[in-house]
Amino acid sequence: MAAMAAASAGAALKDPLDFPAAKVGALSSRPLLAVARTGERLVAVGSRGVAILSDDEGKTWEQAAVPVQSDLVAVHFPTPTDGWAVGHDGVILHTADGGRNWQKQLDGRAALASFSRYYHEKGASQGEAMRAVEKNYGSGPSLPLLDVWFQDSQTGYAVGAFGILVATRDGGRTWEPWFERIDNPDMLNLNGVRGVGGQLFIAAERGVVFRYDAASGRFVKSETGYGGSFFGIVGSDKAVVAYGLRGSVYRSGDAGRTWSTIATGSESTISAGILDDKGSLVLVNVAGEVLVGDAGGDSLKVRPGWSGARASGVVVLADGKYLISSPAGLRIQAAQ
Template structure:
């Protein structure tokens, strides 16, 4: 082979790389999610129901919709390509998704299209102004919160929201890393700091927020569960007896189940005042939980297992017909099946 031919081949390889390197960087906050025919097989991190529709979110701003119980999926229009880790619909049409780069998105059409309500750049400005105003008014702790904000945003607007929950179409909460906690009373048109309204002096990560039995709870680190005291408008800490991280909570008016690292689950029947450890028979992190219409509990594991409880979280057995991979979320489908999302996309399996 001649030197000219080798040179031509090298240029054919290097020119596209040089062109790619020369392209200007676009912040994921400003770059719409790219459409992909393989989106349903890509990394997905959360899934929920919007009426009869399934809505799943994942890496690079991907949001998927299914109207046939998870058999077929199509990609929604999303204005960011930041990784999304949480999604919730309090009604069939109104929904919210949240994730990295301080992003909170809203949909008013059942997930077909999304608009950005907040990002990390905006959040930095809002939190700085908020705590500076409190400091100027003589609030002694405000300067500490300002230091926390500056530390959290030292590398840019990259900190994630890890959970979002709305009681209805107006009243909602978003939680995230290093104690980030926001609230809205106007459907997310404006978000305000609740960082100072939670008993979290160590700025534990707030991993999930959920309404259960008319109460609001947050799963956190070092065995901590926070519960909203509606009279004080403040989240108070509940001691569980555990020292590791909880990733989420599931339950109803009769019981709570907090689940987390190494197959850990703790159960309460008195609104979180006392807790007892549950033997799940599993050793990997339990990252997501959901209740079926019949009251059964399903938990998803990082090791690719789904555990089922038919006795309100007292005991668990693994589902057999599940293809294992690193799971991140799950949602009931049509009463007898479950949609599971994770590193390899989405699958639908029998829930019995």
């Protein structure tokens, strides 16, 4: 209905939230801000609602049907068929067919009403959370969700700017605000969320990592000793690694209680990282370099990657090569 109203007004702005992404050409050269593997398939998402998928290890791509034109910045598939993507305008998209068709579960406009109602029903004790909702969504859907991670097809989390944290227990049919369930009074940007070794972590500003404490049902703050921003979490059973600004990497061998810094030899901001099938850590930075280390995260070695590209995401292909995403598109890079 909103779409029709906007269209009939003619000159009124077509809000990116109300119109499906345009079909575009040269798919692998689009600005792509995240890439993920789901079974045999690769899915990448990016600017203006573009989502693309490949069933032949990145050789050919086709465009998925996305109901919004918002910039998408993160994508995660807990199962081969179910996946979630998040991005600007506070959108959360869900696919049940491995990334071919996406449906909107939440956006910044709907969040204001739904979250206000949620806290209103919870009662007066939620004043602080109410203020957080008002602050974040009061002036429209201007804040992005920056990362999403699902533990399985039902339970998942999304984090975003100015402390936005939402969670679902029913595969995204309902999303709950978790403002009151994190020690984040300064409303730090929450840049990344990831489950590592059975634990759940959030990477945030000012060198803060939040760890989910199952007993209290809350994210608790863990100081790493670093002062800059972390953009994401990666790791294995052996170690948790937080990465961020200017090539900073911090490692914890005790599930995020204590942290130590790791020298990487690169000063470029690390934007994404994964644990590959062989148990190696693979990170990419905004200079287009690839940083590779073992599962323990004791050291990382800088490898030449896609020089000059501001890499935004990485997956490892079946033949061991890296598929790197960036605002300049995708590139397959031989591992060296």
